[in-house]
Amino acid sequence: MTATIPTALDSLGRLESEGIHIMREVAGEFDRPVILFSGGKDSTLLLHLAVKAFWPAPVPFPLLHVDTGHNFDEVIEFRDRVVERYGLRLVVAKVQDWIDDGRLTERPDGTRNPLQTVPLLDTITANRFDAVFGGGRRDEERARAKERIFSLRNAFGQWEPRRQRPELWNLYNGRHRPGEHVRVFPLSNWTELDVWRYIAREGIELPSIYYAHEREVYLRDGMWLAEGPWGGPRDGETLVRKTVRYRTVGDGSCTGAVESTATTLDEVIAEVGASRLTERGATRADDRLSEAAMEDRKREGYF
Amino acid sequence: MSDLLRLATAGSVDDGKSTLVGRLLYDTKSVLADQLDAVHRASVDKGLSTPDLSLLVDGLRSEREQGITIDVAYRYFATDKRTFVLADTPGHVQYTRNTVTGASTAELAVLLVDARKGVVEQTKRHAAVLALLGVPRLVLAVNKIDLVSYDEGTFEVIAKEFANHATTLGYPLGAVLAIPVSALVGDNVVERSANTPWYVGPTLLEHLETVPVEPDPHEAPFRFPVQYVIRPRTAEHLDYRGYAGQVNAGTVRPGDEVVVLPAGVRTTVTRVDTPDGELSEAVAGRSVTLLLADDIDISRGDVIASAAAPPELTDELSATLAWLADKPLRAGARVLVKSGARTVQAVVTELRTRFDEQKLATHDSPESLTLNEIGQVSLRMAEPLPVDRYTSHGRTGAFLVIDPADGTTLAAGLVGAPLPLLDKD
Numbered sequence: 001m002t003a004t005i006p007t008a009l010d011s012l013g014r015l016e017s018e019g020i021h022i023m024r025e026v027a028g029e030f031d032r033p034v035i036l037f038s039g040g041k042d043s044t045l046l047l048h049l050a051v052k053a054f055w056p057a058p059v060p061f062p063l064l065h066v067d068t069g070h071n072f073d074e075v076i077e078f079r080d081r082v083v084e085r086y087g088l089r090l091v092v093a094k095v096q097d098w099i100d101d102g103r104l105t106e107r108p109d110g111t112r113n114p115l116q117t118v119p120l121l122d123t124i125t126a127n128r129f130d131a132v133f134g135g136g137r138r139d140e141e142r143a144r145a146k147e148r149i150f151s152l153r154n155a156f157g158q159w160e161p162r163r164q165r166p167e168l169w170n171l172y173n174g175r176h177r178p179g180e181h182v183r184v185f186p187l188s189n190w191t192e193l194d195v196w197r198y199i200a201r202e203g204i205e206l207p208s209i210y211y212a213h214e215r216e217v218y219l220r221d222g223m224w225l226a227e228g229p230w231g232g233p234r235d236g237e238t239l240v241r242k243t244v245r246y247r248t249v250g251d252g253s254c255t256g257a258v259e260s261t262a263t264t265l266d267e268v269i270a271e272v273g274a275s276r277l278t279e280r281g282a283t284r285a286d287d288r289l290s291e292a293a294m295e296d297r298k299r300e301g302y303f
Numbered sequence: 304m305s306d307l308l309r310l311a312t313a314g315s316v317d318d319g320k321s322t323l324v325g326r327l328l329y330d331t332k333s334v335l336a337d338q339l340d341a342v343h344r345a346s347v348d349k350g351l352s353t354p355d356l357s358l359l360v361d362g363l364r365s366e367r368e369q370g371i372t373i374d375v376a377y378r379y380f381a382t383d384k385r386t387f388v389l390a391d392t393p394g395h396v397q398y399t400r401n402t403v404t405g406a407s408t409a410e411l412a413v414l415l416v417d418a419r420k421g422v423v424e425q426t427k428r429h430a431a432v433l434a435l436l437g438v439p440r441l442v443l444a445v446n447k448i449d450l451v452s453y454d455e456g457t458f459e460v461i462a463k464e465f466a467n468h469a470t471t472l473g474y475p476l477g478a479v480l481a482i483p484v485s486a487l488v489g490d491n492v493v494e495r496s497a498n499t500p501w502y503v504g505p506t507l508l509e510h511l512e513t514v515p516v517e518p519d520p521h522e523a524p525f526r527f528p529v530q531y532v533i534r535p536r537t538a539e540h541l542d543y544r545g546y547a548g549q550v551n552a553g554t555v556r557p558g559d560e561v562v563v564l565p566a567g568v569r570t571t572v573t574r575v576d577t578p579d580g581e582l583s584e585a586v587a588g589r590s591v592t593l594l595l596a597d598d599i600d601i602s603r604g605d606v607i608a609s610a611a612a613p614p615e616l617t618d619e620l621s622a623t624l625a626w627l628a629d630k631p632l633r634a635g636a637r638v639l640v641k642s643g644a645r646t647v648q649a650v651v652t653e654l655r656t657r658f659d660e661q662k663l664a665t666h667d668s669p670e671s672l673t674l675n676e677i678g679q680v681s682l683r684m685a686e687p688l689p690v691d692r693y694t695s696h697g698r699t700g701a702f703l704v705i706d707p708a709d710g711t712t713l714a715a716g717l718v719g720a721p722l723p724l725l726d727k728d
Contacts, residue, residue: 007584011307011386020590026528028603028644053590055578056543058534062380139504142359145376148404161374165629165712166400168407168550169701171641175710189388191379274338282386 005068012086012198016049017160019169019186022149023053026131027060029174031181032122033131033184034091037063039079040249041206044134049186050133051086055151061133062163064088068112068119069096070230070252078207091121091127110231113251117300124181129259131174139191140279143295149188155179158300192279193272194248200265210259211268212245223256246270308516311390311405311674313414313433315425319446323415324378324391325356326693327508330493334359355616356486374398375405384512396425397476399432400627403715406433407701410516413441413507414465417633418451418483421461423663427468428675431660435625435677435721437694439517441469444480444507448499449488455501458483471663473723481638482507520617523587524554525561526699528643529605533592536598545576545592546601550633552691553609555593556584562608563601564689569610571596587698604645606689606699614689614699615678619684621722623658624672624691624704624714631671632680638713640684642702648685655679656726679725692719 009017026033037043037049047083050059063083083090095112098104098119107115124132138145148164150172165173175181187195199206216239217224218233224244230253231238245268262268272279314320318352328334334342338359377663378389382479390405394415395578407411416426433441451457469479482491483499485506490496505513508594533545555561559572574594575582585591593607601607607615620640626632636651640673657669658677665679674677693700704714 007582007586009586009588014588017549017590021530024547024590028531032403052578053547054531054533055592056537056540057533067617084632102542115487138532139379145378146374164374166403166404166705166715168404168712168715170408171701171703173641173703173705173710173712175639177709189377189379206553273455 004157010272011288012085013192013196013202015051015190015257016198018133018189019046019049020053022172022184022186023050023133025134025172026053026174030131030182032127032129032283033061033133034064034127034129035059035061035133036080036135037082037090038249039065039075039082039207040135041195041199042137044082044204044206045190046133046135047082047086047188048202059088059257061220062091063131064091064093064120064123064132066116066123067092067094067096068114068251068253069094070228071208072246073254074209074247075207075249078205091123093123095119098122102292109253111251111254112230115252116251117157124157129181130176131182133186135187136185137187137190137195139194147185147188149185150174151183151185152176153181157181159183161295177289184274193269196265196269196272200269207249209246209249212243212263215243215244215257216240217242217244217257224256224259225256226252228252250266307386307388307515308411308412308511309388309390309409310411311314311392311402311409311438311694312413312415313392313394313402313406313429314444314446315394315417315423316393318415318417320377320391320394320415321357321359322355323413323444323446323484323492323507325359325487326391326486326492328359328378328380330489331380331382331508333378341378348472348709353377358615371554375401377476382508382512382550384548384706387511394425395470396428396675398430402429403432403436403625403627406436406438409433409436410419411436411442411511411514412438412633413442413444414535415446416461416465418445418448418457418461421544422464422468426465428660430465430468430472431658431677431722432625434469434474435623435717436715437721439478440505440514441474442480442510443479444486445481445483446486448483448490453483453490453496455499458502468663472723476710480504480510482510499612499669511568517709522650523552523696525555525607525610526560526609526696527555527603527607528645528699529603529687530644531603532601534550543594544598545594546607547590548607548644549590550585550587552587552696554584554586555591557581561595561607562610563595563599564606564608564613565687566601566605567616568599604643606645608641608689614685614691614696616689618684618687618720620684620688620690621655621679622702623677623717623725624681624721625678625717626674626676626678626714628706628711628713633671633672637707638682639707640682640688640702640716641704641705642688642690643699645688646705647688649682651680652683653681655681658722665724665726679720690718693717693721694719 218237245260376391392402392405531547576592640649654666656679691699702716702720
């Protein structure tokens, strides 16, 4: 066993060690951390790092899923299976509950991604979570490229880019005042390709929709959307059967599939390496709303 | 050769840093089609005839509006030879603290100057910060060389002035390279320029791909701050008691004699554990869990170190600070010091010198240290800390100074006097 693990750290090994270091700092300095977990590839990787960071002890954090109600069945099934495998506590904040009691109003376009912020902040407050792990990566989007690994949020969950703390060496400052919390991004320095290579190396299971499969989809704004509880094709849009896979997993109403025949990890890695589009550009309608769509949502308290 | 280079860019406002970074990404084909479309659209909207590559990195609304960089943007790109993590840092004096953030983990810094202006105040400020933090290699990118008609003489004057400055700050000659570039046109960034036949050195990218990266000093004595104690208390692992952390310096192997500080108790490492199996050796940077021969009271914040060459245990610290807060530091200030995984209360008992990064001189007993100033101080701490000199150890010689009232990070702290011009203590 001993001889099979190389002594020197390669770049994936460096990223893994950095992520584990960050998770242990949070466990040591905060009272009530929580991991945002959607069942997507980034949060699944995050949980994998948490398992490794505290092994052979159990992960000392619960999970939080902000559920838009616009889910892919395969992802929810995967989420529940993972939670059971590791014996973790899962807190689910359902956007539908907030709509039902009038705290939120459905948007005219039917998309619920932007509606996640209020349930997230309410749940953080109600559970007094003081550190919230997210799977965000700096390579995803240029507002995220400006994010610190420890990102202080005020009592309203807001990100204030001008007031970010200096972040020096591997020393993280988690001090915060009552009511404030810290968002923590252990995957900050990973790229999409790193994530896939690491998933392959570690043999991490993912929801099946990340691999090519046949699905009924329709074209809207240049993206292949699937039919679901969130709606389906409008006039002039028609359902067609395509071989697709998902590069990101989010709210079903605004997450597009990409045409792909990649059914294995190696094929996915080859496809991601050759892609001429970013994963959000290819698959997320919500980032196309404006030039600063992500920054505006982050300022309001989004992930 | 290492497959990864961490670099930072620095320079003053309007030197064209974001354009240079945009050019590096663009010419290495690291920009994807949708990002490029967005830049083309925004450039047309602004009435520009060519794409404004700085829009690739200036990610905040106010940055695009003002055309300046406010905060560090991290970019990831790769060529056939290397993977790069690039921190594009702001040039504005007000945001120098963000430059410190980007530079603290950099193995190389690209410092930009405008060929028409040469070395300016902000260049010297950044060079001092980079030298203080120990960024081992510098590139001086003499940008906008097209705007001085590709004049060799202008380039030589700037390169020589900067080389002298860097030498005084302690950089050996081979550690600094000046390159004439035009980020806007692309001269000598990725492609060699026909406009500078007198320049025979590498292009910026060629240099970044081939510059040797200092390996982590394996021969340094072992340092391991304990972050977390792992006690599963499960049937399978009833007696497991492991100390989790990241190797900060040196290496550790089973059988190594270590000392646990601040208690000063000696013991032996029995196992270097990971979920993937035991290791025969863990090098600096690796996160592991150590198991020890003796049952000792160890908790978060303790340091496990080489018994043969342990760090100094002290409650009086002589250190250099890069002050990053708007409110000035005065003697008598009560602060928190975070070193490794330990945070202790401290008092700044004395401001000994202030470093004048323009004239490269020190002034004794300053009244205060203000935003962006570097100075030497004495600290008295509530409990003794195990520390090393920053110049010999980096990570265990580095600490944060934190405001106990609101948690703000006030300063980057470095044990000892990491610049040759500072007073020896």
